Amino acid sequence: MKVLSQLKIAVGGLRTHKSRSALTILGIVIGIMAIIMVMAIGKGAEDLILDQIRGMGSRTMSVEPGRMPEGLGDVYDIFTESLGGKEVEAIKNRNNVRGDNRVAPFVGLMETVSHENEKMRTQIHGASELWMEILTISPEEGQMFTDADVKQIARVAVIGSEVRKELFGESDAIGQKIKIKGQNFKVVAILPPTGVMMMMNIDDLIILPYTTAQKILLGISHYHAILVEAETEELVPLIAEDIKKTIRELHSITDPSQDDFKVGTMDEAMEIISGVTSALTILLTAVAAISLVVGGIGIMNIMLVSVTERTREIGLRKAIGATKTDIITQFLLESVILTIFGGILGILVGAGFTWLTGFAIREFGGFVSWKFYFPISAVFLGVGVAATIGLIFGLYPASQAAKKSPIEALRYE
Amino acid sequence: MTIIRAKNIKKTYNHETLPLEVLKGLTFDIEEGEFVAIMGPSGSGKSTLLHIIGFLDQQTSGTCHFNGKGMDDYTEDEIAHIRNKDMGFVFQAFNLLPRTNVYDNVKLPLIYSDRPEKEWHDLIMKAIKAVGLEHRVKHETSQLSGGEKQRVAIARALVNDARVIFADEPTGNLDSKSGSMIMKTLQELNQKHGYTIILITHETYTAEHAQRIIKIIDGQIKSDRKVRKRHDANHGFKK
Numbered sequence: 001m002k003v004l005s006q007l008k009i010a011v012g013g014l015r016t017h018k019s020r021s022a023l024t025i026l027g028i029v030i031g032i033m034a035i036i037m038v039m040a041i042g043k044g045a046e047d048l049i050l051d052q053i054r055g056m057g058s059r060t061m062s063v064e065p066g067r068m069p070e071g072l073g074d075v076y077d078i079f080t081e082s083l084g085g086k087e088v089e090a091i092k093n094r095n096n097v098r099g100d101n102r103v104a105p106f107v108g109l110m111e112t113v114s115h116e117n118e119k120m121r122t123q124i125h126g127a128s129e130l131w132m133e134i135l136t137i138s139p140e141e142g143q144m145f146t147d148a149d150v151k152q153i154a155r156v157a158v159i160g161s162e163v164r165k166e167l168f169g170e171s172d173a174i175g176q177k178i179k180i181k182g183q184n185f186k187v188v189a190i191l192p193p194t195g196v197m198m199m200m201n202i203d204d205l206i207i208l209p210y211t212t213a214q215k216i217l218l219g220i221s222h223y224h225a226i227l228v229e230a231e232t233e234e235l236v237p238l239i240a241e242d243i244k245k246t247i248r249e250l251h252s253i254t255d256p257s258q259d260d261f262k263v264g265t266m267d268e269a270m271e272i273i274s275g276v277t278s279a280l281t282i283l284l285t286a287v288a289a290i291s292l293v294v295g296g297i298g299i300m301n302i303m304l305v306s307v308t309e310r311t312r313e314i315g316l317r318k319a320i321g322a323t324k325t326d327i328i329t330q331f332l333l334e335s336v337i338l339t340i341f342g343g344i345l346g347i348l349v350g351a352g353f354t355w356l357t358g359f360a361i362r363e364f365g366g367f368v369s370w371k372f373y374f375p376i377s378a379v380f381l382g383v384g385v386a387a388t389i390g391l392i393f394g395l396y397p398a399s400q401a402a403k404k405s406p407i408e409a410l411r412y413e
Numbered sequence: 414m415t416i417i418r419a420k421n422i423k424k425t426y427n428h429e430t431l432p433l434e435v436l437k438g439l440t441f442d443i444e445e446g447e448f449v450a451i452m453g454p455s456g457s458g459k460s461t462l463l464h465i466i467g468f469l470d471q472q473t474s475g476t477c478h479f480n481g482k483g484m485d486d487y488t489e490d491e492i493a494h495i496r497n498k499d500m501g502f503v504f505q506a507f508n509l510l511p512r513t514n515v516y517d518n519v520k521l522p523l524i525y526s527d528r529p530e531k532e533w534h535d536l537i538m539k540a541i542k543a544v545g546l547e548h549r550v551k552h553e554t555s556q557l558s559g560g561e562k563q564r565v566a567i568a569r570a571l572v573n574d575a576r577v578i579f580a581d582e583p584t585g586n587l588d589s590k591s592g593s594m595i596m597k598t599l600q601e602l603n604q605k606h607g608y609t610i611i612l613i614t615h616e617t618y619t620a621e622h623a624q625r626i627i628k629i630i631d632g633q634i635k636s637d638r639k640v641r642k643r644h645d646a647n648h649g650f651k652k
Contacts, residue, residue: 005524016512316508319469320569321497321525323490407469410508 006326010333013306024302025342027295028389032346032382033353034288036374039381040354042281044361044373049273051369052197053266058233060134062106062264063091063226063243081222082260087247088226096246099231099239104130105223107213113206114179115167122163124180124206126213130227132158135197139189142174150209153216157185161193162203180206181217195368203366236265292385295342296393303335303397314401315409327402335394336387343386347379416577416609417443417466422475424461424632435461437632438475445576448603448610448641450623458632459613460581466611467500467579468492497525501570505582507562509554515541515565516550522573540568543606544598560591567598577609578602584619596622 014021065082083105090096092103107126112119125131128150138144145156157178164173177184185208194202214220230239240263247261248254307314314327322330351374358372424436435458443449443466453459464470465477468484476483480499484492496502501522509518519540523533541547544564554562563583570578580599584592600622602608612623620626624641627634 005530009524012513312508313510316510317521317525318493319467319496319502319508320522321493321573323493323525325490326493326525405470407464410469410504 006329006333007337009330010337013310013330013334014337017306020302021338024299025338025345027298028292028339028342028386029346029349031288031292031295032343032386033350034291035285035385036347036350036378036382037354037357038281038284038288039375039378040350040373041357042277042284043375044354044358044371046274046277046281047373048367048370049277050270053269053273057134057229058266059230059236060266061228061230061236061240061243063087063228063247064262064264065222065224065260067259067262080260081220082247082251083224083226084222087250087261088223090246090250091226091228091243093246097228097239097242099235101231101239102130102229104128104227105210105214106131106225106227107210107218107220108224109213109218111180111217113163113167115176118167118169120163120166122204122206123200124208124213124217126208126210126217127227128210130229131207134227134229135202137191137194137197137202140192142187142189144189145209150211153211154209155183155185155212155216156188156209158189158191158207159187160191160201160203160205162201163206164190178206183216185212196366201366236267240265292389296339296389299335299338299390300393300397303331303394304400306334307331307397307401310401311404311409311412314404315406315412318404318406319410324402328398331398331401332391332394335397336390339386339390339394340383343383346386347382350378350382414445415442416445416480417611418476418478418481419462419466420476420478422462422465422472422477424458424465424470425473435632436465436472439629439632439634440475441627441634441637443609443611445609446603446607447625448600448612448623449625449627450612450614450620451627451629452614452617452620453629453635454615457629459615459629462629463579463581463611463613467502468496469502493525497522498573499576501567501573501575501578503563503566503570503578503580503583505585507554507559507566507586509562509565509569511555512553514551514553515546515557515568518554518565519568519572521569526573528573536572536574540572543571543602544568558591559587560594563587563591563595564598567595567602571602571608575608577611579611579613581613582615583612584614584616592619 063083065080088103088105094100104127109124110121111124112121129144129147132138132144139158140161144158145154149156159167159173159178167173167178168176173187173190176187178187179185191202191205196202208217210223214223228239228243230236243263244256244259248256248259251260253259317327354374355372358370361367361370419442420440422436422439423434426433426435439462451459451462461470465472466479468479471484479495487495510521516537519537520533523536528536538547541550544567546561546564546568549557549561554565557565567578567583578599583595583599587595596619599610599612603610610623612620614620621640625637625639628636
């Protein structure tokens with residue numbers, strides 16, 4: 001029997017029950033769509049996060065107080081005051097840490113900022129010029145504060161584009177005063193609209209000299225982090241070890257498991273993030289695969305109903321010369337056509353939703369560097385998985401149909 | 414030439430309570446070109462006999478040969494091929510595909526045949542014309558009368574140029590006028606075009622259209638007599 005005729009019969013069978021066929025493929029559409037979306041958005045998110053981390057530069061390291069908690073009771077250890085001026089000086093000392101490195105302390109806080117009647121709550125970074133270089137941003141207007149400002153605990157501020165918009169509207173902001181915790185700060189520079197970088201919305205940021213943020217706003221003598229830019233990328237692992245050794249000596253720690261600080265390199269961060277996103281993608285793909293299996297069982301169920309409903313037709317076809325293979329092929333083709341159609345639809349809908357999700361993330365989430373990622377392998381995977389599901393779940397109903405004796409099938413009421 | 418040879422055919426259905434012997438040793442031959450009516454009351458086993466000689470069912474014992482060979486001599490696929498190429502079936506309940514037009518219903522046997530697709534249209538139209546339904550080609554079967562539905566079934570039996578047409582109570586669901594038209598069509602197919610017709614009926618006046626009547630009662634042949642002279646026509650429409 002000709003393949004084309006088989007196809008026509010199968011399509012005819014499906015067209016006879018349009019709404020049933022449509023509902024049957026819905027399960028496959030959702031399953032394939034879910035897989036496509038998980039793959040595409042998972043990859044997009046991984047790329048975005050890695051790009052953000054990579055944006056900090058492969059030479060950048062951060063030394064942070066506390067250590068990774070080992071349980072719920074351990075949580076206090078994260079917020080220690082273990083990093084201060086002497087740790088910064090020790091790291092700067094070339095006798096302790098090799099290479100001509102740049103070192104800058106960092107503090108951060110959330111605070112309400114106001115200008116006249118306008119107010120907003122936002123993130124404040126106490127940093128230095130090095131922080132701006134790591135972020136690779138230069139002011140759009142005005143001049144960045146200098147190391148002299150840091151030394152003098154100057155009340156100067158660099159503000160993000162959104163902060164400027166919220167507090168000043170269209171009017172000029174340079175030279176104007178903003179108020180944080182009752183203290184006045186002079187706006188010396190405005191950052192260009194940048195969006196999210198390193199998982200921070202730069203547009204909502206206010207950057208002050210770290211000494212100013214530390215002494216005036218927080219009233220503390222420790223830092224929230226020490227940023228280190230290694231002389232060369234190759235030296236990063238050695239420098240990280242030097243820093244650990246130096247601080248341990250300074251804090252008289254002999255057992256590394258008792259460290260009250262942690263040193264993070266970009267490679268480590270990327271490895272961790274990559275591992276986490278891959279694991280999440282696998283998990284979500286597994287969930288999506290379950291929905292595909294449910295869709296497949298739906299197909300099997302419908303095909304079994306169809307076989308029972310068309311028992312007399314099967315009997316007739318056998319009586320006029322259809323072989324077992326012809327009947328199996330007809331019913332298998334019906335389920336494979338359903339699933340392939342569902343697969344293609346799932347790919348298209350999945351691609352559409354992936355694009356929409358990406359659009360929403362870019363437009364409303366501020367992640368301007370989010371890329372629409374749609375792997376071509378997903379198309380083959382989608383159609384392949386769908387066709388396989390059609391074959392597997394269609395085989396049992398098809399073989400049930402083929403087994404029927406023509407005369408018993410013709411007598412079926 | 415003998416096309417069907419049945420020898421001591423027995424058929425027993427194994428029911429849960431008691432085995433039911435439906436056919437109790439039937440022996441007869443059918444020659445090519447004959448119009449034979451197998452007649453008997455309900456439950457006499459005539460339909461079971463038709464299914465056995467039409468290779469749709471298998472006897473419990475005895476032999477049944479079609480064209481010199483029994484069902485056991487063929488593989489399942491070969492039997493399907495014989496049913497497709499040499500046999501045509503007309504059922505009491507028409508058994509047409511629902512939501513399908515006359516043309517596609519008649520086409521059905523060709524889908525399973527080795528005939529090239531380019532020949533299909535002519536064969537379908539010839540078969541439809543033979544039963545006088547050319548004005549109904551594109552109509553769905555639900556739009557047809559009972560008599561027309563049965564004529565579609567006959568056209569479907571003819572389309573692949575079958576040698577034998579098995580008609581199982583073809584007038585059973587029809588009024589007398591439509592039934593008589595169907596019988597005339599079958600008679601014409603036999604007399605003018607040489608088709609071998611095996612008709613199952615419980616009605617005497619329907620059986621009288623045949624040349625030979627085999628009467629079955631209680632699974633046994635009660636009589637086998639020729640009632641008309643046989644017409645020797647060449648088989649098929651093409652000749």
